[in-house]
Amino acid sequence: MKTPLLFVLSIVLLTVSCKERNASTAERVDNNEQAIDTILEGIFRKNELMGMSVLLIDEGKVQWHKSYGLSNVANGSKVTSKTKYRVASISKTVTTLALMQLMEKGKVDLHTDVSDYLGWELRNPNFPDRPITLYHLLTHTSGISDGEGYGRFSKEMIEGQLPIKALFDPDGAYFTEDMYSKHAAGTFFNYTNSTWGLIASVIEIASQMSFDSYCRTHIFNPMGMHADFDPAYVDNIDDLAVLYRFKDGQWTPQTDNYQGQKPPSRMYEGYQPGMNGLLFGPQGNLRASAEDLAQIIKLFLNRGSINGHQIIAKVSVDMMLKSHWEYDGHNGNTWNNFYLSYGLGIHRITNTPKSDIIFEDRTMAGHPGIAYGLLSDMYFNIPTQTGIVFITNGSKLAFKYGKETTFYQVEEDVFKAVYPLLKK
Incomplete structure (x- = not known):
């Protein structure tokens, strides 16, 4: 399958290059839709995916949205434009939007000791005099790790009605020594999920709403x-x-196998805002379609405004997208040169050769996700008003790194396939 795919892609690239360079993206889509659809279908089959959604934004608008495969193998449901996925860590960008709103209202300060909001002391036992702030949590530089206790806590927190303090307090029932690293807050990038439960707990305390209700409203x-x-x-x-x-x-279901029956709400009776924001999965539980994620991209392209609503201020957009950590050769865990720059809840692409490249002629920002067999991407570039969403709900084959970048090969293939549609 590999040779035909490359051949078709070369034909598409030649076709696009022969057209006027000022052609609109809509014209490019019209002229090349069938060929690129064939390429994406080939990528879908080559990687033996369960389902796949690909969406492309250019000139600030959705120009391309295609669906492939199944959303549910048991009942044969096909992926459509309405299909929602648990998009994993893309959720962190939404959680950050919620916190930035509260910051704008003066209800939180990113550089204040987060213990002041939580009502209990959060400290890395290796650095007991070093405060941990929301800023550290948002940038994955808190000195906290996803220790062994995190998984057990996540499985038992609803039935046990557990407070999040039990996970991070050295005297808590779920605390494990590997929850904290040997790096002081603010000195080392180490990607974590558990810490976003702390952020969500602060959002709940500041708003006096459950995290999910706050985001909904x-x-x-x-x-x-x-x-x-x-x-x-x-x-x-x-x-x-x-x-x-x-x-x-x-094919073995990993999550969201509800068989037509809605699950009960994750919020149990008697829950009080701030008890445990991890309950709602601020790190990864967002259920959203490709078109939902396109709305988030448009929000950033429009500098915080959408549908006549200023969701966050322009200055907050700038804060999120600014580089707050960059790899200098020793100050972080890069995941094989994938994370080289990070904003506030935002992965910043640097276009470093053989590393974090999506489209070679523009640097993107956004977030990836991977969990339970899912792989997802939501990235955008404000100057060119472009963005891409890619989601799959499972693969027969193990995800392998790309040959030219540190994205997985299936992501790399999709990025290359849709690139000819972008206005240069």
Whole structure:
């Protein structure tokens, strides 16, 4: 399959290069839609994916949105424009939007000791005199790691109605020594998920709303998104893709296998805002379609405004997109040169050769996601008003790094396939 794909791609590139360089993206799509659709279908089949959504934004508008495969193998449901996925770490960007709103209202300060908001002391035991701030949490430089206790806590927190303090307090029931690193806050980048439960807890304390309700009221509804952190609030549960891994010769559901029945809300009776923001998965539980993620991209392209609503201020957009950490050769765990620059809840692409490249002629910002068999991307570039969304809910093959970048090969292939559609 590899040779035909490369051949078709070369034909597409030649076709595009022969057209007027000032042609609109809509014209490029019209002229090349069938050829690129064929390439994407080939990528889908070559990687033996369960389902796939690809969306491209150019000139500030959605110019291309295609769906492939199945969202649910048991009932044969196909992926459509309405299909929602648990998009994993793309969720962190939305969580950051919520926190920035509260910062703008003066309810939180990013550089204040987060213990002041939580009502209990959060400290790395290796650096007991070093405060940890929201800024450190947003930039993955808090000195906190996803230790062994995190997984057990996540599985038991609903039934046990556990406070998040139990995970991070050295005297807590779920604390493990590997929760904290040998790096002081602000000195070392180490990507974490558990820390976003702390951020969500602060959002709840500052707003006196549950995290999911806050996002529903202040982000999703005004933005015209049909997304949610709690699957119980997804409009149509049958629109939610099951996430799969291929095990022992068969597709095995990993999460969101609700079989047409909505699950109960994750918020148990008696829950009080701030008890445990991790309950709603601020690090990865966002259920959203490719078109929902396109709304987030448009929000950034429009400098914080969408549908007549200023969701966050322009200055907050600039703060999120600014580089707050850059790899200098020894100050972080880069995940094989994938994370080389990070903003506030934003992965910043640097276009370093053989590393973090999406489109070679522009640097992107946004976030990836990977969990339970899913792989996802949401990236954009403001000067060119472009953006891309890619999501798959499972692959028979193990994801392998690309030959030319540190994205996975399937991502690299998709980026190359749609690149000819962009206005240069």
